[in-house]
Amino acid sequence: MKKLIVLCFVALASVAFKPAEPGYKVGDTATDFKLKNVNGKMVSLANYKSAKGFLVVFTCNHCPYAKAYETRIMELDKMYASKGYPVIAISPNDPVAEPADSFENMQKRATEKHYSFPYLIDETQDVTRAYGAKATPHVYLLQKTASGNVVKYVGAIDDDTQGTNASRTNYVQNAVNALLAGKQPEVTSTKAIGCTIKWKKSA
Template sequence: MKSLMTLCFVLTGLFLKAQPVAGYQVGDIAKDFSLKNVDGKTVSLSDFKTAKGFIVIFTCNTCPVANAYEQRIIELNTKYSKLDYPVIAVNPNDPGVQPGDSFEKMQERATEKGYAFPYLLDPDHLVTKRFGATKTPHVFILQKTSAGNRVSYIGAIDNDTEGTNTGRTNYVEEAVNALATGQKPATSTTKAVGCAIKWKKS
């Protein structure tokens, strides 16, 4: 973990001033949102009529930690979209600060890696701040209920940032598996580990 985090600091500007972000807590109802997908179309959670919930992941092109998790994010969507818990990826970074996270670069990345899930740009950080995301990657699992999309888990994908821990704890998988069987996740919050979000310069 240390080597990736050091690289993240050096290459992607963890030194940038952090923005105050409060955001959702477990149990809150998340508002719907509309953001532009890499295919040019606007995507909202309400578009997914048969979804039972969502794995909302704030991620990006440029963070070494997000890159280390990229294949695992692809695999999460492959596995859990079948259970009606699709991945919704959101790039929170400002391309003026991090050019590698421009919309065009997002399109290139999604095509190159064959993303089968939405990859959305949040140009003004409105959705990012509403959720309270601070890192890439940062996960919010939503469960669709009669009251709305309830936040059921917030934090990391697992405890294996480097991808080398054979005994990893898969927080997101365990949480979705519990929700899919009508139970509450045993672990509902963990610490997100990754690169700081690149906010617009004020």
């Protein structure tokens, strides 16, 4: 009996002290940030006084998946910025590990493609860690509330990484449309498929 009690205690202890997975989950309140945009100005969510929420998209220059989704990210901003849900794009990668994602190359990309949304660089990677982004692209749909920016959806833009399936399921569009209609998204979490984040090497 004593042995059983000890085993139960160990099992409970292992659950109680299991470290939580990092990053925001649906229902969490996301902390605001201040990051440098490609135009050199600092941008935070607080700058968007009239926004109803945000589409925070971790993306980059070099990743084939990010390139495949680039047009769709631009379309999301055109569809929803005027309705209160602008795209806020963040490049999370260490430019030393991936030179194509340098600030200068971000500026070139944004200019060439005529981005209608900010393209921010997370130089310290602190924001990327806080959100728990694991791939590019990785989307976090936030809804502005009296208590802060609440996470309503996390994951992929849709289920068509190649951009060739006309009957794809548009996860992000469906989630934003639900919020605009005063409802909660039916699908709140999917797996983000893309390139891994290129982290800075520890000193």
